Amino acid sequence: MMLAKFFLLLAVVWTFEVNAAISSFLEEMIKMNPPMNIRISSGSFGEYTVSWDGNCTFQDNVYYQLDYKYLNPSDSKSYSYFVQEYQKKMDLELHRGLFTQVKLGYFGDTDDEISSNWTERTFDLPRDSFASVDNLTCIFYGNTYMNCTWDINENAPENEQYILSYRKEQTSDMYNCTNYRMSGARNTGCVGHKYDIDLSYEIIICISELNNKTKLPYCRKVKPYYFHKLNNPINVRINKSTDEVTWNLPEVNFGPSCYKYQLNITNWNDKEDQKVKNTSVAKYVISRDKTKRYSVQVRALVNDICLESTIWSDWSKPLIIAPDVKDISFLTIAAVFAVILVVLTLLLVLICIKCKLVSKVFQPIPDAGETFKGLFEECNGDFQKWINKNP
Template identity: 25%
Template structure:
């Protein structure tokens, strides 16, 4: 059965090429009119995009058409959803419900123009090699503050042609939450499995962890896929927040005190609130002089004055 099917497949394509009347050996075809930079990518399990650029020497009215066959057992079919440029020219195709097979898929892009015949472009591609793997899903991180380690767990990304964990490898990347664009704190590549344990220096900080997937075996693409959305884990530093609160309160209190002192000194309320205490008088101030000579001279002076007063009084009588 294999030989007849292969013969039918080859016959179909030979008829198609003959009917289109194009080919690399077409002597009447314009050189440089075939498409350039043809590439395809499979994403989200079963979606595929193929793109190309018009030939550098193709006439301006050239229109391109894509035909493809997933395997030798499928019929050749034309693209159903073309991607067009601003001039309406086909520059790509979108495919849905693509099934990845281990056989090579065949792609052919031909063209038509009023001015000349257009060269065609064809290529065999292994679809699993152009698949862009999705990141793992349901990523969770749990940490042990006593052991200072964390375990990250995930589910392998869905693909249409394998269900074995050993077919995948994963890259794990971790950074500080407060500096997501800064230096990577931890990175590792995990072969297969769905969990990974790593040491962490400070479990009381916030971190961001992301993962991506590549094929390790099993007819899968070895290219890394897109990164997952960052997963946040860890705890905030309670001490640091308390310190900030105390610092703010202390600074605010100090500022209020300084402003109050300056205001009182300027308006005089400082003296009213804190009046000055008068100095104590000298307890010995005004006491009679204890010098004997001075005391005797003062007594004599007082006695003579008293005698004079008495004499004046007698005369008046």
């Protein structure tokens, strides 16, 4: 029994010594072989290869760690890769400038980090190394079509033409825009282009100069779902007994819990009384003064439960809500009928009175022939003759 314990202890000591020796060897090998001479080379649209020199025999858990981030002060996000080779192909927005650092390290189950020193390099190419455009932005309308626009720099050649291409990240299949918007003779947008790649795939979109192949393309890495714009809601209606507004989306690509909505409620009797309300379901009970006129519009967005978007749909057509018509009671009807009857009676009285006054004012003209028959029958209207005959 004692002999077995002795051999067990010997095995533990031996294992510890061997592991210590291996650890010492790895630490010396790693620290003595930091990466050197970081460089970058361009490949297909937006693809670049970051490479370096090294002298390392790769083993389990021994990797090069490559970190990079863009030089934009407003974007400090850092990206990391672990590779067992001397290069890494990446899709980059190189026009933003790039800071890179590489180190060799043992990334195993040891508590102590074993790594070489970082080797760093910054790539900040002149702006005129890239296609002379800026502000490339795209909006995706489901898996149907996309619209992209860009600005042309002031120093861009007047006869230069621009083309848009895109591909899924880390693939080589390229797609080209089929329908351009032009300003003068130059393309400034890609509109109504059929887009049928799943929105969850990250893509890289590049603008290239057609006549200048020496310039690098101006590229952006885009998550299409982040710029996904829904069609505006339809069939907006209200139940006036409950004041519940409901609506529909023309296309539903996700579950009902994947959307959020906003309602723009406007009181037309007081234009300053305008409210925007949020809801996660396709219905909302509004609060209103039923004696006033309102309009309601709705817009939609994919929420962060599914594939979060940053672009709201357009507002729906306004739903006009007229003031409610009050029910007329029996007493009100009777009162109105009595008033009408009184008014009609007064009108009849006035008509009768008016007829008597007319008869008095416009008396019939007396017939002189009846009163003075001799004047007309015997003297033929000769007044002097009639006087002499009847002194």
